[in-house]
Amino acid sequence: MLHIHLLPRTLDLLWDMEKQQSYTTKMLLLRFYFIKIVRCEEDVYNRTVTFLPLEENTEGKYLVKKCNIYQIQLKHIKDEEWSVSVVAPFPEDWFSDGIVYPKLAWLGNELLSKLAKWSVEQKPSEFKNTLSLISVAKYSKVYQDLKEKYKEMVKVWPEVTDPEKFVYEDVAIATYLLILWEEERKEKGLTKKQSFVDLGCGNGLLVHILNNEGHPGRGIDVRKRKIWDMYGPETHLEEATIIPGDSHLFPDTDWLIGNHSDELTPWIPVIAARSSYSCCYFVLPCCFFDFHGKYSRRQSKKTQYREYLDFVAQVGFVCGFHVEEDCLRIPSTKRVSFVGKTRTYPAAEGALIDEQITQFINSRRSCAVATCDRRVGFNHEHHCGGLCKEADSGPPEDETQTAGTTWMPGFQPREKVEQVRNCASLPRDFVDEVVLSVANLLLSAAPQKSCSDEQGGNMNTWNQGESLSLREVAEHLDKEILKKLKSEYGGLQTLLKNNHQVFEVLNGRVHIRDWRKEKPPSKTKPEVKRRLSAEAFKTRLCWFFIHHPDGCSLPSEACPYAHGTEELRQSQMIKKKKHIQ
Incomplete structure (x- = not known):
């Protein structure tokens, strides 16, 4: 029988780390449902935690799996020096499904490098643990089932967005709601x-899944x-503009959903409160919007994200809800x-709450906002009482009611036709000027950082330049350039990433790209991507051949870009377009 030997201080260390980290790591640490810890005080010197996967059988009993057993061990070297190790004693039995069990x-x-990093960090978390409001065991099972059920959506995704991210994210959100609602049915x-009703439903996949799982409802965007046309008639989606008012209430709806609902996010608790006394809501804030437009920061002691979350929670409190916060996977x-x-x-007391909501909305419009701490979890009266009094003290005339509905x-x-502002519309001359300026900045930011490469028996040096943070790069650019970039979503970072031939942007730092370090095209790469890569070969001039003081780091035959106009090939995409015309 395997035991888990655990020193109390080690348990505290791992628990503190678990509270701070992402769901992938939490899944492997103490909190995850299938991990069972047996504490044996008699072996305090071993400082080892062994993780035993448990799975529930049809009778509701948990059985120890023989695969995927691993250990985390903390070892004292000397003085203040410690080591942490991760050991899988039976690697031949390891099984990975990409959901519950990682590779x-x-x-x-x-995991090992993160454990070492977290063990010396003193960084408290601003957020709740993941999935604190539902059963993690149920979540894992339902998520696995739904992911298998809807994985084909990734292959047929017609949008320009990343299919894996959006499909599996909506599967995860649907899983959360299905379990939340199942537990609510049991409670009531x-x-x-x-x-x-999903307000601002976007691609509609969340609505599609919930409809398929038997929940009546619709999405509006x-x-x-x-x-949308791929889902079929059983998925109910509507193209309409929602203006917060009496004409957009949902008295017969149990739940309102705001999944990255942008300008509607703060309005969703209001719409739920005014739709009916029994109407509930779920909101997942993303972009920062107030009732009347973009959200403006009012505090400097919190991150912008935490401050906005506190505002959205406060709206729910003012609307008379017990607001619960959770962190999704x-x-x-x-x-x-x-x-x-x-x-x-x-x-x-619905009329009194409705008046309170009106005063609060007006107070936001006039920027009369209290500066008290609005963290989730405080007593409701203390939490918003000061703010409501301030709203009473001098709001503007009741503008929210004089406008009728x-x-x-x-x-x-949101605009019906989405504006594409990803730096693609910037003039080519302007982009070229910025690219050259940033490249010269990186090449001259420090003494030449050269990289040696043996080609043909001779040692050639090629200047890679220095890496700089995006902020440092921005500080060296002209204010008018930055102003022009600011009007484009993504700004400087997007422009540099678009010019991936020249730059790499990693973890907020900008590097000159060294094409000698690029991996050759994988044989396992999807056929479409391999074909597009082949069609694009030598269809654009090599920036390094023209502008870099040392030329291109690759010989002409290995570089995917043309070393001179004589090597240029006509784009196959252009030929295809001409043929179609």
Whole structure:
């Protein structure tokens, strides 16, 4: 029988690390549902934690799996020097499914280095643990089933967005909601599955999954997506503009969903509160919007993301909800969600709450906002009482009601036709000027950092330049250039990433790309990508051949770009277009 030997201080160390980290790592640390820890005080010198995967059988009993056993060991070397190691005693039995169990190499290449880093960090987390409001065991099983069910969507995804990210993210959100709603039905003794409306539903995949799983509901978005036609008539999607007001209430709906709903995000608790006393909401904030436009920061002691989350939570409190915060397991940096499923007031006091909501919206419009701490979890009366009093003290005349059915005159919904602002519309001469300026900056930022490469028996040096942070690069550019870039989504970073022939942007730092370090095209690469790569070969001039003081780091026959106009080939894409015409 395998035991887990654990020194109390080691447990505390690992637990602190677990509370701070992403869901992938949490899955492998103490909190995850299938890990069972047995604490044996008699062997405190071993300082080893052994993780035993448990799986639930059909009878509800947990059995130890014989595969995927691993250990984390903390060892004292001398003085203040310690080492941490990860050991898989039976690597031949390791199984990876990409969901619950990672690849074995991940333990050594990723987890080990992170454990070493976290063990010396003093960095408290701003956020809740992942999936704190639902059963993690149920989540893992349902997610695995849904991922298998909808994995084919990745192959047929017609949008320009990354299919793997968006498909699996929506599968994860759907999983969360399905379990949340299942537990709500048990709590309230409901037999009928909850209805919903997804406001700002985007690609509609979340609606598609929820409809398929038996929940009646629909999605509404200002703009129809290509993929909508692929779902079939059982998925209910509507192309319409939502203006917060009396004409957009949903009295017969159980739940409102705001999944990266942008300008509608702060309005969703308001719409839920005014739709009916029983209407609940789920919101996953992403872009920062206030009631009337972009959200403006008001504090400097918090990150912008944390401050905005606190604002969205505060809206829910003002609307009379018990707001619960949770952190989802999705491939996104914006993973914090809010759930409002119960009220802080009896139904008879609805008119008072409605007046409070109106005053709060007006206070935001006039920037009369209290500076008290609005963290989730405080008592509701203390949490928003000061703000409500401030709103009472001098809000503007009741503008939100004088506009008839519209709660915020001047509210700007998303444009029906999406503007593409990814630096692609910038003049070519302007882009070339910025690229050359940044490249020269990197090449002259420090004494020449040369890289040796043996070609034909001779040692040739090629200047790689220095790496600089995006901020450092921006500080050296002309203000007018930065102003022009600021009008484009992504700005400087997007422009540099678009020019990937010249630059690499990694972890916020800009590097000159060295094509000798690029991996050759993989034989396993999808056929479409391999064909496009072959068609693009030598269709553009090599920037390094023309501009770099040492020329190109690759010989002409190995460089994918043309060393001179005589090597240029006509793009196959242009030929195809001409043929079609």
